[in-house]
Amino acid sequence: xxxxxxxxxxxxxxxxxxxxxxxxxxxxxxxxxxxxxxxxxxxxxxxxxxxxxxxxxxxxxxxxxxxxxxxxxxxxxxxxxxxxxxxxxxxxxxxxxxxxxxxxxxxxxxxxxxxxxxxxxxxxxxxxxxxxxxxxxxxxxxxxxxxxxxxxxxxxxxxxxxxxxxxxxxxxxxxxxxxxxxxxxxxxxxxxxxxxxxxxxxxxxxxxxxxxxxxxxxxxxxxxxxxxxxxxxxxxxxxxxxxxxxxxxxxxxxxxxxxxxxxxxxxxxxxxxxxxxxxxxxxxxxxxxxxxxxxxxxxxxxxxxxxxxxxxxxxxxxxxxxxxxx
Amino acid sequence: xxxxxxxxxxxxxxxxxxxxxxxxxxxxxxxxxxxxxxxxxxxxxxxxxxxxxxxxxxxxxxxxxxxxxxxxxxxxxxxxxxxxxxxxxxxxxxxxxxxxxxxxxxxxxxxxxxxxxxxxxxxxxxxxxxxxxxxxxxxxxxxxxxxxxxxxxxxxxxxxxxxxxxxxxxxxxxxxxxxxxxxxxxxxxxxxxxxxxxxxxxxxxxxxxxxxxxxxxxxxxxxxxxxxxxxxxxxxxxxxxxxxxxxxxxxxxxxxxxxxxxxxxxxxxxxxxxxxxxxxxxxxxxxxxxxxx
Numbered sequence: 001x002x003x004x005x006x007x008x009x010x011x012x013x014x015x016x017x018x019x020x021x022x023x024x025x026x027x028x029x030x031x032x033x034x035x036x037x038x039x040x041x042x043x044x045x046x047x048x049x050x051x052x053x054x055x056x057x058x059x060x061x062x063x064x065x066x067x068x069x070x071x072x073x074x075x076x077x078x079x080x081x082x083x084x085x086x087x088x089x090x091x092x093x094x095x096x097x098x099x100x101x102x103x104x105x106x107x108x109x110x111x112x113x114x115x116x117x118x119x120x121x122x123x124x125x126x127x128x129x130x131x132x133x134x135x136x137x138x139x140x141x142x143x144x145x146x147x148x149x150x151x152x153x154x155x156x157x158x159x160x161x162x163x164x165x166x167x168x169x170x171x172x173x174x175x176x177x178x179x180x181x182x183x184x185x186x187x188x189x190x191x192x193x194x195x196x197x198x199x200x201x202x203x204x205x206x207x208x209x210x211x212x213x214x215x216x217x218x219x220x221x222x223x224x225x226x227x228x229x230x231x232x233x234x235x236x237x238x239x240x241x242x243x244x245x246x247x248x249x250x251x252x253x254x255x256x257x258x259x260x261x262x263x264x265x266x267x268x269x270x271x272x273x274x275x276x277x278x279x280x281x282x283x284x285x286x287x288x289x290x291x292x293x294x295x296x297x298x299x300x301x302x303x304x305x306x307x308x309x310x311x312x313x314x315x316x317x318x319x320x321x322x323x324x325x326x
Numbered sequence: 327x328x329x330x331x332x333x334x335x336x337x338x339x340x341x342x343x344x345x346x347x348x349x350x351x352x353x354x355x356x357x358x359x360x361x362x363x364x365x366x367x368x369x370x371x372x373x374x375x376x377x378x379x380x381x382x383x384x385x386x387x388x389x390x391x392x393x394x395x396x397x398x399x400x401x402x403x404x405x406x407x408x409x410x411x412x413x414x415x416x417x418x419x420x421x422x423x424x425x426x427x428x429x430x431x432x433x434x435x436x437x438x439x440x441x442x443x444x445x446x447x448x449x450x451x452x453x454x455x456x457x458x459x460x461x462x463x464x465x466x467x468x469x470x471x472x473x474x475x476x477x478x479x480x481x482x483x484x485x486x487x488x489x490x491x492x493x494x495x496x497x498x499x500x501x502x503x504x505x506x507x508x509x510x511x512x513x514x515x516x517x518x519x520x521x522x523x524x525x526x527x528x529x530x531x532x533x534x535x536x537x538x539x540x541x542x543x544x545x546x547x548x549x550x551x552x553x554x555x556x557x558x559x560x561x562x563x564x565x566x567x568x569x570x571x572x573x574x575x576x577x578x579x580x581x582x583x584x585x586x587x588x589x590x591x592x593x594x595x596x597x598x599x600x601x602x603x604x605x606x607x608x609x610x611x612x613x614x615x616x617x618x619x
Contacts, residue, residue: 048428049481049492049502050539095536097543125542143382144542197503200584201480206335207504207584233578259333283340 020079020135020159022065027151029067029075038062056195057090058083058215060134067151073142075151079159080136085166086218090192091136094202097188098124103157120165121156123149128156132163171220171242174318179311183224183236190222203237203300210259211296212252216244224311226303236285237300238311249294256289256298277312279305288312295319339585368559368599368606370552371400372529374613378549379530385435390551393612394439397526397553400609411447414523414555415469421449422457422467422521424490425528426475429538432528436473436551440526461496465517472525472557476532476548476564482506483586484568485538487525487561494518510592513557525560527552534571546571549613558592558599559606563619565589566603570618 024030036046039061043051046062054062060081067075082088101121121130126144130137139155141148167173169192177185191202194217196209203221205211213219219242223235243249250268257266267278268291277290277297285301288308297315302308338344373393379385398410415421423440425432437456445451457463457470464470472490479485481502488509492498495512512518529552535544548567554560565586572580593601600606608619 044499048498048538049479049485049506050429050537052481052502095541125545127542138539140540140542197481202583204336204339204584206333207507207587208333210333210335260335260337262332283337 020163021161022077022155022158026067026075026154026158027147028069028072029151030069031065031067031077035063035065035079038064052195052197053094053201054080054091056193056198057087058194059087067155072145072148075142075148075155076138076140077155077159078138078140080138082134082136085131085134086169086192087194088131088134088136089168089172090194090198092120092122092129092131093190093192094198095129096122096190098122098127098129101128101130101153101156103160121160123153123156126152128152130156130160132160132165135159135163169218169220171218171240174240174315175220175222175238176314176318178227179224179307179314182227182307183311184227186223186225186235190220192218192220194218199239203239206259208259210256211241212243212248212255213241217248218242224299234303236302236307236311238315239296239298239300240315241296243294243296246294249291249296253289253291253296256296261287277309277316279308290316292316292319334587344587344590368554368556369401370554370556370559370563370606370608371397372550372552372563372608372610372617372619373397373400374548374550374610374617376549376613376615379547383531383547385433385530387435387439390435391439391443393551394443394526396611397551398443400611401524401553401555407443408447411444411449415444415449417448419449419453419468420466421454422463422470423454423473424457424463424470425473426477426490427458430475430477430533430540430545432473432475433530436526436528436530440471440473459493461494461515461517464491464494464515464521467521469523470518470521472522474525474527476527476529476552476568477537478534478544478568478572478582479537481584482509482588483582483584484561484565484589486527486564487557488513488588488592491518507587507591509588510558510596510598513592513598514596522557523555525554525557527560527564529564529567532568532571534568534575544575548616548618556599556606558589558601561589561592562601562603562606563608567618571616574616574618 038046040055060083063079065077100119101123126141128139137159139152141152172192193199194215196213221239223237226232226234253268261280264280277288280287285303286305286308287300289298290312297312299308299311373396375389375393378389395407398407402410402413404410404413423437425437441454444454457467474486474490476486491512492501501509529548529550531545532548533545552563590601592598
């Protein structure tokens with residue numbers, strides 16, 4: 001189900017905050033004139049260790065508004081200004097749960113053409129999360145009531161009103177939705193990130209940064225689920241990382257192999273889309289990896305070599321020719 | 327051949343070789359070979375009342391007081407809460423109450439009923455203080471009562487008992503990233519070690535994912551107090567409840583990610599208590615629905 005939000009007459013006395021017009025009052029709630037301003041230097045004071053999450057993306061600053069009321073619990077508005085829209089997308093992608101919300105009347109997540117098309121805002125339990133332009137927003141009612149829900153959605157609409165809806169990151173658009181007739185991509189589990197901490201919160205690999213991830217890299221992880229009539233929900237995790245250049249990708253794959261597959265001989269094959277990936281039988285199934293230009297593709301937990309090979313090859317075939325080698 | 331430093335990975339958890347890898351000083355500490363505690367040595371109580379919070383999540387302090395009293399009696403084996411407190415602390419102790427003060431904080435009502443109960447037990451009010459914050463706080467206290475809120479944490483898996491004292495380190499950011507597994511060492515700082523007389527977890531309205539930032543989709547009314555004198559055992563029981571709730575929400579196993587190795591490390595490296603369920607005696611009282619144990 002999709003929430004189509006069309007709320008009028010709620011916003012009064014607007015103030016321009018960058019390109020966001022947040023109402024001074026919404027329902028019985030009012031906000032202060034100015035936000036609390038949080039940057040990378042004081043983010044831990046504001047949210048303790050949770051700050052690492054935002055610093056793992058290209059974070060610029062955060063503006064926080066507390067909407068208060070004499071009769072109702074507060075509504076918290078957090079506007080995370082990121083350096084790129086991809087980073088704002090990444091923050092939303094950490095959890096696709098909730099009810100899709102559309103503020104402009106367009107359908108949400110209805111299309112199969114793109115991985116996450118049109119899903120730009122999600123609501124659940126009093127919390128609205130949205131992605132527009134380079135802004136990731138969290139609007140949360142401390143207590144969900146019909147009135148607070150209406151206010152939260154009004155604020156969401158105000159946040160997104162004058163912003164653009166940029167496309168998903170290129171890396172996300174590359175992913176095939178299906179691998180032959182056997183594997184289907186789980187859109188609702190797709191995560192876009194740059195930091196190993198964010199990766200570990202989605203799919204744990206190591207307490208150390210064994211893929212040399214940093215803010216210059218971008219990565220996506222998503223499970224492919226086995227298509228079966230038997231109710232068998234086997235999943236293989238597919239990871240695609242784009243580095244600054246081929247050399248960094250090569251070094252990262254070497255580091256990954258040394259840390260994750262120390263007992264196996266290194267088989268980083270020549271840099272060609274046509275070459276078979278390197279395959280390894282592990283405790284939880286088959287792992288395959290491939291270096292292609294500035295990209296690394298890895299699949300985990302495959303039931304057999306053929307599946308591992310197919311998932312890697314199909315994804316790699318969608319990458320730019322020569323893997324964007326530089 | 328050049329020696330390569332072993333790295334803890336997902337494969338260690340699948341193979342059950344975390345200890346072996348950590349034993350290779352992966353995180354800069356040694357994993358002992360021996361068992362830390364004798365079997366069956368730690369008691370954890372889970373006290374619940376379905377009316378502890380109403381539908382609007384207002385806490386009923388009267389019910390909470392009764393839950394606390396029963397908790398104290400069951401944890402200590404004493405006949406009333408006064409005797410229970412006096413078996414845990416000395417009458418002249420400066421007692422620090424240590425709640426989670428930020429992001430899903432401990433309910434004020436929990437702190438208040440604990441303070442009232444201590445005063446009723448004869449502890450002078452001016453000897454009781456809030457002791458969350460930097461290292462000066464535990465230094466000024468003879469005894470600490472840990473009052474964390476139950477929540478998952480995206481950096482450490484769980485962010486409840488062991489993480490409660492992170493500010494006591496004086497450098498909390500040094501326990502982020504891979505060093506989060508070392509949280510137990512804070513409990514062994516000279517001005518912290520041995521001072522924690524009771525761990526009482528506010529599990530009225532826990533958070534099972536996306537912590538520490540609140541996310542109401544993953545919070546639910548458990549309406550409980552979880553208590554014990556072994557911080558690792560209490561954390562382990564908390565972990566079990568969070569894990570079971572996640573499984574129930576998704577209808578399939580949904581392990582915490584990253585895995586909370588700080589809990590096992592607190593047991594096997596820092597000797598703070600036991601993380602082995604077989605060595606924990608869980609006693610639960612009151613409301614049985616969705617006990618998750």
